[in-house]
Amino acid sequence: MGTDTDGEGPGRRFEPDLRSMTRITLRPIASPMPLGFFTVAIASVMTGCLQLGILQASERRAVALCVLPAFVLQLLVSVLAFGARDVIAATLMGTFAGSWLAYALVVGTDAAGGPRVLGVFNLALLCFGALMAAVTRPKRALWLVLVVSLPRWAAGGLAGLTGSPWVAQAAGALGLLVALAACYAAFALMLEDMRGAPVLPIGRSGPAHHAVEGDLAVQLRDLERQAGVRRTL
Template identity: 65%
Template sequence: MVVMTAEEQRVREPEPDLHSMARIQLRPIASPMPLGFFMVGIASAVTSSLQLGLIDGAHRQAVALTVFSAFVLQLLVSVLAFGARDVIAATLMGGFAGAWLANGLVSATDAGGGARVLGVMNLAFTVFAALMASVARPKKALWLLLLIATPRYFTAGLYGVTGEAWLGRLTGALGMLLAAVAMYAAYALMLEELRGREVLPIGRSGPAHLAMHAGLAGQLRGLETQAGVRRSL
């Protein structure tokens, strides 16, 4: 008579059907992206007005305090986007929120060496924006935004480090262009959410296109490997 240990008995027992036992609850939410894009547009327009001289430089602190609202709202958008399982949008909006906060705090407090420090941060943000652009191409609205944000933050970084006035004006012009694209994307996405279909061209492709047109089974494929469901991040 062969006597098996408890561990051997456990190993030989048939595996339970985990798919039939597991239940994953999804909680649909309204898309936070129109709000995120609108905040990019509004904050960019305000800061660019300062860089272009449309707002007097003496009012820099007022501009910084005004932009603080963009940090709060884009942080909220980032949190909601993580909950909606869109890591690209969540990371991008969280990055913008951090950049607005840093710029706002340094400008509002008039910290020593702030311009140069912000210049270095903006150069680092340029790398972040470029890397995000490399993975965001299926989402053409995000991709186009990043194509403009990358040179905008690059020139802002050079302006902070060198202090060349023409770089400040170029940054302001690129910022206004960024604001216009962000406003268009926000409005287009809002119309899409309201009507349940694309009204203004957004240019989704690949997985982003399938996300709008695939059936429920296609949407949930691979869900067991996503963060929050799998055991480890």
């Protein structure tokens, strides 16, 4: 026989309000984004110099070996960004990591059809970047680097498919522009972390602005619905 323990009918058991009993512990970590941006800058300089002819074609494998560590560093940034609950930064940095690995393997092994395959790969990155640019605008540092990368991927794709030297040189010049944008973003974020306040303009808006300027109550809003807290992804 069931017992009426909550006054709502036989067979019903009292269930406490689990929300008042729930505690969520978050582990603070340092922002990995400066490392990610500086890695983009250094790898972009190496690949850009090769496309511009500053580094000779005979040095392709050496360039590939220099770019290969970018995969490891940006993969680390992506993992840390997932841990910091920033899915946009984690996805973008993880994709950058994969792109550096693909470039290093194709160029370093001198794979047959490498330029054309990398051309198609760059155009695929262009499509990915266009989609990401639509959602990253509030995070202006990421958005800036991504938007500058779009024409670079377009030029790299066309250079690989057409074999045109001047298009390859244009891609190299755009690579140096990506490096400048990434260096600025990384330096601005490092200064902000050291000073505890924005120093150089980054242009955050929306949720990204509230994440830095808002109080703790803003950060905890809708926490129960975030990945890792809710029951399913």
